[in-house]
Amino acid sequence: MTVQSYDSLFINNSWVRPSTKGRLSVINPATESAIATVPEASKEDVDAAVLAARNAFDHGPWPSMTGEQRGDCIKELSQALQQDIPGLAQLITQEMGSPITFSMRSQAFSPIIVLDYYADLARKHAFEVKRPGMVSPVVCRSEPVGVVAAITPWNAPLFTMMLKLAPALAAGCTVxxxxxxxxPLDAYRLAEAIEKTSIPPGVVNIIPAGREVGEYLVSHRQVDKVSFTGSVVAGSKIGSICGSQIKRCTLELGGKSAAILLDDVDLTATIPQLLPAALMNNGQACIAQTRVLAPARRYREIVDTLTDAVANLRVGDPLNETTDIGPLFAERQRERVESYIEIGKAEGARVSTGGKRPSHLEKGWYVEPTVFVDVDNSMRIAREEIFGPVVSVIPYDNEENAVAIANDSDYGLSGTVWTRDAEKGLDIARKIRTGTYTVNGMSMDFMSPFGGFKQSGIGRELGQEGLNAYFEYKTINMPADYKI
Known part of the structure; x- marks a missing residue:
């Protein structure tokens, strides 16, 4: 598949020459070779993009259009992206290394589902309702928050982009x-799709850039809200900037989720589902179940079964449909993961499989899928987000102890419990302090709120709650004799 380079930025529905000659190289992590370049936006380009979004919000038709009209435009965008889902999946795999089977489902098709959901929700949402007040009738309005800065990560680029863009568009914001x-390449595909829709100029603007320019965008006084997905360190910085400006923000940050295997667990049914839950996207997923909590009575059985299953995973070319584990997205990420493997060994944990670079692959930023056993929850490998194909198996004494270990984390994004008794699983789920949880599986329901407790973030995406995050609420008090 030939990958296209770009020379312009997408601002105000036009391809605009960047203000500098800076370029960003896109490296295929499986080959370590550059596959494309795009312009690197500067602060001047941010000013131009924000001005376009500001004008589109303050003077354009988008905020005042009906929910049905905006829903129709969002549906047009969905249909434009659907024209080449396999090509989109291949592009993202070449950008960041996801196995192609994961890219088809989660990187290319899931954004379509999110768009379709918010297109429908925009049509159904009551943007203005009349209520009887305490003294006189009131009119309550859901009004768009304004200009939104959406800052997205590399691990699920188009999907996380859509978690922000789709509800922002439904609400009437510009972005x-x-x-x-x-x-950045999938974002350019998005821009090309937007050109095929009726979305007005300035409503969506796309500017690839690094951290310094991203901070300038966050700080921009004409931006009303920031929605960010990424690391806790970056999220903390963004949150502090937004706090100082009294600016709205949604932060979806890290995770160190625990999969609790109860004493009655059926390993034959569970392990095939647990592996993708723990190692999805080559372990580069904030919701990955990277801590496996096993009952002490069955610890060795679970360790042996999990170790054998992980050892049999296929590591290789992410474009090959038989590949289970592809490369990490960048050389620095491989170095990070390898440093944590050494930390785990130094802390006294034992590698039961993996822990090295695969010997059969001469190129690519690969690390073997790795299982650590005899892990204590106080170890760094059990507490810090590694963001790679590394799983720690931690023993527990009883269910109360399992809940305590699962909750003993700075994060609270996701989690799972595995048991033959679904009601018992639900009881465990109620006790875990995370934003999403699954009994006997790994799910992310797009019609329901997604986000985290503690350092996993602030606010929610997806569901009605994801739309609400892009509203300001207005109450208009009417005369006592006003008819409702």
């Missing part, structure tokens, strides 16, 4: 998207 500098 400036800053994709990660390593994965």
């Amino acid at each position: 400036v998207i800053k994709p990660a500098p390593e994965t």
